[in-house]
Amino acid sequence: MRSVMKDERAWAVLLLALAAFVPVVAPMLDSPATVALATRIAIYAIAASSLNLLLGGGGLVSFGHAAYYGLGGYVVGILYAHYVSGEAFLGVIPGSNDLLVTLPLAILVGGLGALVIGALSLRTSGVQFIMITLAFAQMLFFLFVSLKAYGGDDGLAIRRVAPVFGLNLRDPATLYWISLGLLAAWLFLMDRVSRSRFGRVLAGIRQGERRMAAIGVRTYPYKLVAFVIAGMGAAMAGALMVNQARFVSPDMMHWTKSGELMVMVILGGLGTLVGPALGAAALVTLEYTLSGLTEHWQFILGPILVLVVLFARGGLMGAVRRIAGMRGRAPDALPAGELPAGRVQPGDRAAPDLPLREGAAPHG
Amino acid sequence: MAEAPVLSVARLVKRFGGLVATDDLSLEVMPGELHALIGPNGAGKTTAIGQIMGEITPDAGAIRFLGEDITALSTPARVRRGLSRTFQITQLLEDDTAEGNVALAVQARAGHGFRFWRNAARDARLREPARAALAQVGLAEARWEVPVADLSHGERKQLELAVALATGPRLLLLDEPMAGLGASESLRMTEVLRALKGRIPMLLVEHDMDAVFSLADRISVLVYGHCVASGSPHQIRQDPQVRAAYLSEEEGV
Numbered sequence: 001m002r003s004v005m006k007d008e009r010a011w012a013v014l015l016l017a018l019a020a021f022v023p024v025v026a027p028m029l030d031s032p033a034t035v036a037l038a039t040r041i042a043i044y045a046i047a048a049s050s051l052n053l054l055l056g057g058g059g060l061v062s063f064g065h066a067a068y069y070g071l072g073g074y075v076v077g078i079l080y081a082h083y084v085s086g087e088a089f090l091g092v093i094p095g096s097n098d099l100l101v102t103l104p105l106a107i108l109v110g111g112l113g114a115l116v117i118g119a120l121s122l123r124t125s126g127v128q129f130i131m132i133t134l135a136f137a138q139m140l141f142f143l144f145v146s147l148k149a150y151g152g153d154d155g156l157a158i159r160r161v162a163p164v165f166g167l168n169l170r171d172p173a174t175l176y177w178i179s180l181g182l183l184a185a186w187l188f189l190m191d192r193v194s195r196s197r198f199g200r201v202l203a204g205i206r207q208g209e210r211r212m213a214a215i216g217v218r219t220y221p222y223k224l225v226a227f228v229i230a231g232m233g234a235a236m237a238g239a240l241m242v243n244q245a246r247f248v249s250p251d252m253m254h255w256t257k258s259g260e261l262m263v264m265v266i267l268g269g270l271g272t273l274v275g276p277a278l279g280a281a282a283l284v285t286l287e288y289t290l291s292g293l294t295e296h297w298q299f300i301l302g303p304i305l306v307l308v309v310l311f312a313r314g315g316l317m318g319a320v321r322r323i324a325g326m327r328g329r330a331p332d333a334l335p336a337g338e339l340p341a342g343r344v345q346p347g348d349r350a351a352p353d354l355p356l357r358e359g360a361a362p363h364g
Numbered sequence: 365m366a367e368a369p370v371l372s373v374a375r376l377v378k379r380f381g382g383l384v385a386t387d388d389l390s391l392e393v394m395p396g397e398l399h400a401l402i403g404p405n406g407a408g409k410t411t412a413i414g415q416i417m418g419e420i421t422p423d424a425g426a427i428r429f430l431g432e433d434i435t436a437l438s439t440p441a442r443v444r445r446g447l448s449r450t451f452q453i454t455q456l457l458e459d460d461t462a463e464g465n466v467a468l469a470v471q472a473r474a475g476h477g478f479r480f481w482r483n484a485a486r487d488a489r490l491r492e493p494a495r496a497a498l499a500q501v502g503l504a505e506a507r508w509e510v511p512v513a514d515l516s517h518g519e520r521k522q523l524e525l526a527v528a529l530a531t532g533p534r535l536l537l538l539d540e541p542m543a544g545l546g547a548s549e550s551l552r553m554t555e556v557l558r559a560l561k562g563r564i565p566m567l568l569v570e571h572d573m574d575a576v577f578s579l580a581d582r583i584s585v586l587v588y589g590h591c592v593a594s595g596s597p598h599q600i601r602q603d604p605q606v607r608a609a610y611l612s613e614e615e616g617v
């Protein structure tokens with residue numbers, strides 16, 4: 001089991017190292033658009049991985065993850081708008097076009113948003129939880145649609161971003177390496193967290209809340225902290241995406257974006273380290289190639305997703321594991337001969353003092 | 365005051381619609397005592413455990429543990445005060461190893477789990493007590509690193525007990541620890557419980573009468589949620605009411 005995990009971390013390091021060469025290789029292949037595409041993949045990988053902490057880590061099906069992604073994006077957008085106009089936000093916070101200011105602020109706001117939404121939604125569970133997270137995200141979506149001061153439906157454009165440590169963010173390769181570096185840092189954090197005491201509790205919550213209560217764990221605070229961490233990750237991704245696209249609009253918070261992030265996680269492999277990044281790469285690449293072929297590209301994408309989910313159990317990472325002969329997380333069934341012993345034969349024991357014999361069937 | 369009971373359940377009532385699952389149930393567990401709760405299927409034994417643990421809210425009555433009224437407390441709060449249970453239908457973390465399951469209980473007992481950086485699987489402060497609990501219930505060492513999903517039913521039952529022990533219980537509620545075990549496994553479990561007896565008070569729900577009569581200091585008989593008799597194993601064996609109400613019914617099946 002442990003060697004499998006080691007392998008997955010090796011996978012992560014290898015893939016990130018290879019990905020670092022994309023801006024070097026792309027011009028040789030005469031396809032400069034590749035760098036922008038790879039940047040989007042790295043950014044989506046952060047967002048998907050943050051959702052995976054909830055989905056795969058704690059078994060919390062949050063269907064409103066785009067809310068934090070969009071919040072992060074809007075922090076960058078709104079601060080830029082105030083930077084341009086020269087007026088302070090709410091008369092207090094001065095605008096900024098510096099990523100070193102906007103990115104931490106985006107992460108903070110994303111975390112606060114997740115704290116509020118999580119604190120309320122985590123009072124529910126199951127389908128109710130899915131619906132309430134979706135509802136909160138849609139509320140935010142419509143809030144930003146109606147915010148005419150910040151572009152409403154049309155969103156905000158971002159130009160002239162300040163250089164970071166003298167690096168020009170308008171240069172695609174620079175922004176790519178920053179995004180990839182943050183992805184690496186994020187995956188490292190996720191790996192540490194999933195193995196920590198906190199991660200163990202979260203995994204326990206996924207596998208059995210009743211068991212967690214029976215060992216004396218109040219699960220709510222753990223779920224809330226996971227929610228906040230995931231919200232911060234999504235907000236970081238959102239802030240980066242706005243820098244890449246130089247544009248923010250309410251579409252970043254639309255429920256279809258939440259769905260896309262979910263598809264990435266499930267497609268790549270729920271609860272794995274590299275899976276969500278693979279899922280992001282697969283989905284973004286498919287979208288890009290298919291939309292180049294036909295405008296009805298979703299018509300082709302749908303069946304491909306269905307096939308992957310049907311035939312590659314555990315997503316792409318599950319397929320990789322099977323091909324590489326690694327062991328998955330949970331076997332599906334009890335091995336033969338290991339089933340519960342069932343009823344004991346009366347002859348098995350000495351006769352009891354009271355001729356009282358009942359089966360082992362569940363009862364009150 | 366002489367000895368105060370560890371657990372005292374007073375006039376507990378639980379109804380599910382028209383069904384009275386717990387009917388004016390009162391019972392006590394004294395320090396060091398192994399108190400067995402027996403009764404036919406549907407007598408409300410598991411429901412009683414559920415109420416003592418706070419998983420089911422009683423309609424009436426009070427539960428006192430170590431002198432404190434715990435009737436309104438949540439399950440985790442009760443566990444932290446020293447109540448611990450095993451489940452008849454095992455509730456284990458299937459993806460984790462046997463040791464991982466116990467280590468999580470050790471961690472929960474040690475305090476909060478808001479530590480985000482260190483690898484918990486290599487933490488000796490969690491591993492050592494977990495391994496001690498696994499050894500205590502007699503789970504073969506070769507099976508400690510095996511995922512729970514790959515363990516046999518008997519091994520899962522042992523693991524249930526190890527997890528309960530790792531919470532540092534001051535009272536153990538055992539819900540049919542022998543259910544589904546083979547004869548030799550049952551005997552082994554009986555010996556494990558005998559070794560614990562006297563050190564940790566226990567409330568044992570069990571259908572294995574060999575185990576019950578060889579282990580219990582006191583036996584209470586539950587029929588339709590009501591306690592019809594309570595006494596030493598000898599008294600219960602002789603009780604005409606128990607024989608009439610309980611045994612004739614059994615024979616009629």
